[in-house]
Amino acid sequence: MSGKRPFSATVFKNRALRARIWRLDVDVEPPQAQTFLAAIPGQFMEVRLSDLSLPRGTEIPEDLRDAARRQIILRRPFSPCDIRKTTKGARLGVLYQIRGPGTLRMSTLGAGDPLSLIGPLGNGFDVPADLRRALLVTGGMGAPPIEYLAEYLKTRRPDVDVRAFAGAKGLEELPYEVRFDNEKGAILDEFRRLNVESCIATDDGSVGFHGFVTDCLHHWLERNSPGEGRCIVYACGPERMLAATATVAQAWGLECQVSMERMMACGIGLCQSCVVPVRGDGGTAVNKLCCKDGPVFDSKDVIFE
Amino acid sequence: MSDAIDLSVDFAGLRLANPVCTASGTCGYADELADYLDLNRLGAFVTKSITVEPRAGNATPRIVETDAGMLNAIGLANIGLERFIREKVPLLEGMAPAVFVNVAGRRIEEYVAVAERLAECGAIAGLELNVSCPNVKQGGITFGTDPDQIAKVTAAVKAVAGGKCLMVKLTPSVTDITACARAAVDAGADALSLVNTFPAMVIDVASRRPVLANVTGGLSGPAIRPIAVHLVHRVWREVAGPRGIPLMGMGGIRTASDALEFILAGATAVAVGTATLIDPDTAERIINGLAAYCRRTGTTRLADLIGAVQ
Numbered sequence: 001m002s003g004k005r006p007f008s009a010t011v012f013k014n015r016a017l018r019a020r021i022w023r024l025d026v027d028v029e030p031p032q033a034q035t036f037l038a039a040i041p042g043q044f045m046e047v048r049l050s051d052l053s054l055p056r057g058t059e060i061p062e063d064l065r066d067a068a069r070r071q072i073i074l075r076r077p078f079s080p081c082d083i084r085k086t087t088k089g090a091r092l093g094v095l096y097q098i099r100g101p102g103t104l105r106m107s108t109l110g111a112g113d114p115l116s117l118i119g120p121l122g123n124g125f126d127v128p129a130d131l132r133r134a135l136l137v138t139g140g141m142g143a144p145p146i147e148y149l150a151e152y153l154k155t156r157r158p159d160v161d162v163r164a165f166a167g168a169k170g171l172e173e174l175p176y177e178v179r180f181d182n183e184k185g186a187i188l189d190e191f192r193r194l195n196v197e198s199c200i201a202t203d204d205g206s207v208g209f210h211g212f213v214t215d216c217l218h219h220w221l222e223r224n225s226p227g228e229g230r231c232i233v234y235a236c237g238p239e240r241m242l243a244a245t246a247t248v249a250q251a252w253g254l255e256c257q258v259s260m261e262r263m264m265a266c267g268i269g270l271c272q273s274c275v276v277p278v279r280g281d282g283g284t285a286v287n288k289l290c291c292k293d294g295p296v297f298d299s300k301d302v303i304f305e
Numbered sequence: 306m307s308d309a310i311d312l313s314v315d316f317a318g319l320r321l322a323n324p325v326c327t328a329s330g331t332c333g334y335a336d337e338l339a340d341y342l343d344l345n346r347l348g349a350f351v352t353k354s355i356t357v358e359p360r361a362g363n364a365t366p367r368i369v370e371t372d373a374g375m376l377n378a379i380g381l382a383n384i385g386l387e388r389f390i391r392e393k394v395p396l397l398e399g400m401a402p403a404v405f406v407n408v409a410g411r412r413i414e415e416y417v418a419v420a421e422r423l424a425e426c427g428a429i430a431g432l433e434l435n436v437s438c439p440n441v442k443q444g445g446i447t448f449g450t451d452p453d454q455i456a457k458v459t460a461a462v463k464a465v466a467g468g469k470c471l472m473v474k475l476t477p478s479v480t481d482i483t484a485c486a487r488a489a490v491d492a493g494a495d496a497l498s499l500v501n502t503f504p505a506m507v508i509d510v511a512s513r514r515p516v517l518a519n520v521t522g523g524l525s526g527p528a529i530r531p532i533a534v535h536l537v538h539r540v541w542r543e544v545a546g547p548r549g550i551p552l553m554g555m556g557g558i559r560t561a562s563d564a565l566e567f568i569l570a571g572a573t574a575v576a577v578g579t580a581t582l583i584d585p586d587t588a589e590r591i592i593n594g595l596a597a598y599c600r601r602t603g604t605t606r607l608a609d610l611i612g613a614v615q
Contacts, residue, residue, distance in 0.1 A: 004340040070370075072370060073370065262366075263369070265370075268341065268585060271330075272367070272382050273366075274365070287382065
């Protein structure tokens with residue numbers, strides 16, 4: 001018992017993909033390395049950032065200077081975008097957007113720094129044995145678990161056809177390595193490396209389709225249809241995007257799993273703050289905990305805001 | 306090394322192996338915490354609130370972080386009395402620490418109904434009467450700010466508590482907390498716990514709206530610790546000490562030093578709340594830290610430090 005206590009990981013690398021979007025890689029040793037290597041995409045971890053210092057004053061963006069002054073105490077939940085085996089254990093990838101006092105501190109982490117983690121936590125995406133096609137939909141910082149799901153499916157389920165639909169406000173908010181190809185336009189390198197076709201949608205049209213990612217999904221389904229065999233839509237992103245994804249999936253008679261987000265204090269079912277209302281027996285609303293019952297839910301069950 | 310340090314305390318007739326307990330509402334019904342902490346090392350376990358009927362609680366957001374603390378407005382979400390007795394009490398039966406169940410209600414009859422049923426449960430050593438929750442419209446803090454109401458609900462529950470240790474949890478949100486403490490003790494409380502959270506509010510200046518769906522919430526965490534220490538000391542000096550009533554002190558405890566402040570101020574036991582949400586094994590680290598403090602200072606009996614502030 002008591003085997004899931006906080007433990008210390010070691011920073012391998014921490015770098016900016018965009019001005020405000022960074023990727024942190026941390027090394028985890030046994031025995032926690034094994035539990036992370038067995039983790040399911042969509043599971044998450046709680047990271048302690050409260051003992052980190054702030055960047056130097058001049059490195060703090062103007063719009064975050066007020067927020068930077070706030071002390072933090074709670075851990076922050078992150079869903080890994082990548083988990084891979086190393087000679088000493090496991091390496092976890094964490095994508096994050098600098099937008100407050102926690103992530104500002106996170107950006108100061110350097111190679112060799114210790115980082116306290118709890119996890120893996122919660123329930124990830126369900127990948128049934130008879131799955132034939134996975135349609136992955138992400139918006140903004142919903143990218144990490146979807147990115148890991150793409151890799152997970154490609155490496156462990158080569159029989160499944162995987163394609164991705166990635167949305168963001170604009171190019172600067174796309175949490176991927178973006179490459180530009182003369183013929184195909186913008187390409188998301190994380191998906192290209194996995195040989196997963198991806199479609200980009202941005203609210204401002206700065207790259208890819210000018211509009212919602214859910215429209216991309218809908219257009220693709222119109223052109224191609226879900227095909228034979230079991231097809232599941234997997235989504236992570238803002239709640240409105242998840243609700244719209246669920247509507248598209250329902251219109252096509254497809255199953256849809258959504259990874260939800262809530263403010264969490266603990267991430268382990270103690271504080272009861274992260275409730276997601278779902279349809280219970282007889283249609284009455286029942287509160288489930290995003291951290292323990294989720295964060296992945298069947299979209300049919302969720303009562304979206 | 307096998308040292309002769311005695312961390313145990315006598316809490317209203319209950320022998321606690323050490324003074325470190327969980328604070329209600331931050332530790333579930335125990336099973337949630339079992340993977341993260343050796344529950345059997347605790348002095349006592351205090352469950353989350355139980356009401357007669359299940360409660361869904363408030364809308365989200367239910368929490369917001371603030372400087373050196375957080376606000377919560379959970380709204381006493383709980384599984385209800387009968388399910389608690391059916392599903393959770395059996396899990397508490399094998400636990401070494403004394404178990405306190407936090408009891409809440411909207412009316413005195415509801416507190417009584419819960420207490421009556423829990424009095425039948427052998428696994429439960431005591432009841433903590435929640436007359437101080439700031440996040441519900443009825444009951445809670447509306448009882449706890451009125452000494453007459455405190456006396457009434459305490460006496461009513463005491464009559465049906467079947468000899469269980471009755472601990473009344475006080476709100477800090479009153480002009481004179483000693484009046485509330487006195488009312489509870491006069492009405493038969495065997496112990497007092499203090500302090501509950503402070504009613505507070507955070508506004509999002511971008512949306513110009515309160516962050517919490519409930520508008521207000523209870524402030525907890527290190528931000529409140531010096532106020533809580535002060536209130537524990539006042540209640541100890543003016544009411545609990547002279548009457549021989551033990552106090553369970555709480556409010557922002559993260560370390561053994563924090564816990565010792567409360568003990569020196571007059572607390573016989575201490576409860577860890579918000580810190581458990583951040584590091585779920587905090588209570589264990591505090592127990593280890595208390596032993597280390599005793600070794601360092603040549604203290605053989607931790608209980609000698611209760612109220613020992615000079």
